[in-house]
Amino acid sequence: MLDVQHLVSGYDKSRVLNGMDLSIKGGERVVVLGRNGMGKTTLAKTIVGLLPTASGSVCLNETNISSWPAYRRTWAGIGYVPQGRGLFPRLTVDENLRMGLYGIRPRPKVIPDDVFNYFPILRERRQQAAGTLSGGEQQQLSIARALVGQPSVLILDEPSEGIQPNLVAGIADRLKSLAIDNGIAILLIEQNLDAAMRFAERCLFMEKGSIVHSCDSAELADTAQVSRFLGV
Template sequence: MNTLLEVSDLRAGYGRIPILAGVTMTMAEGEYLGILGHNGMGKTTLLRSLMGQLPATGGRVAFLGTDITRKRAHERARMGIGLVPQGREIFPDLSVHDNLRMGLAAARSEDLSVIEAVLEDFPRLTPLLDRRGGALSGGEQQLLALARCLCTKPKLVLLDEPTEGIQPSIIEEMIETLLALKKRWSLSLVAVEQNLEFITSLSDRILKIQKGRITGEAGREELLSGQAGMGAI
């Protein structure tokens, strides 16, 4: 497999407060990579840095062989990186359909057929297209946020704490949908989570993050067998 993402000694923070203390990792095209860690360990900061929403203070990020360390978020979006943020950040006063149209904003031209293609993988949203985003349940909003991201036709999706406050049935649906998208769309994914069951079900490989550094790695089979020692994060 070709290398999709290369991160070398990435550092970032907020003002004078450093959060990422030198993250180094790589992932291949078509890989689903999980990042597991407690709150405050740098998970969200890492995704924001990869998306370009938070500038790096050191290190390097390369995407498909191109150095993107200094590129802005909209440039990275057009290169094929999409972010589903923690808290979903949908537009509550817009309809579901208009929320999906907002996902087309990163494209060079609005192609509504993209929405139709995305909805094939999100049948739960189809009868809700005229409903306000704010009227959806938390789980439906999470599916909408993911579908909106896919309207940008990304090669890589960055998924931030997707199970937070979501009912188990939607979590199972999300796992099934993401695994189907991996095959149908040749999608790659970085998911940060605290939910070990979710991230184990989804990921090919899981990294452990502590205090802004990657401190361990395990494959799915190791985690399922309990041999990786990743449970005590």
């Protein structure tokens, strides 16, 4: 479904990704782990089109989308939940969710009920300003807004950041259900090992803009192995 080959990207003249290879199929749950500064966010932004591809390719369902702008990638089925959530704090929950409808062509007029089935608290908060929600509720809204666009691939950048541990577990479980129930390929960039183990089928470790190790989630319980790639 999503296939990244020999991807090179960065900021201005600074190269961050050094020939990245990554693939994820429909319904698969993949976590990318790595220390700060290894290129995880750069990878997400390049896949969704917020950073240009210097060389290599990003393919979605065997179509090369490397040169497509971000909005066209969204229409093609790539959803994105950025680090920091990226909500409109003065808009209501309902208005934020309606922004997600712009990710579909033709654009529907109604927010699908499925979103509220996964995140029922949002139904209760529909007329509340997004900026007044708790951190966990804001993260649920950010994920729900991406889901409104009916993505086939969903990329999330550290959704556990700044959220209480008990809420992180709930979000990880809902993401897992979304992948299983709907066949969505989910790529999760994360620092929280508990969330990664709870959610993932497959884990990828990044160092200096490249994938250096791949394993199943059970291997995350091996502290010696994990410290090899995540230790300071």
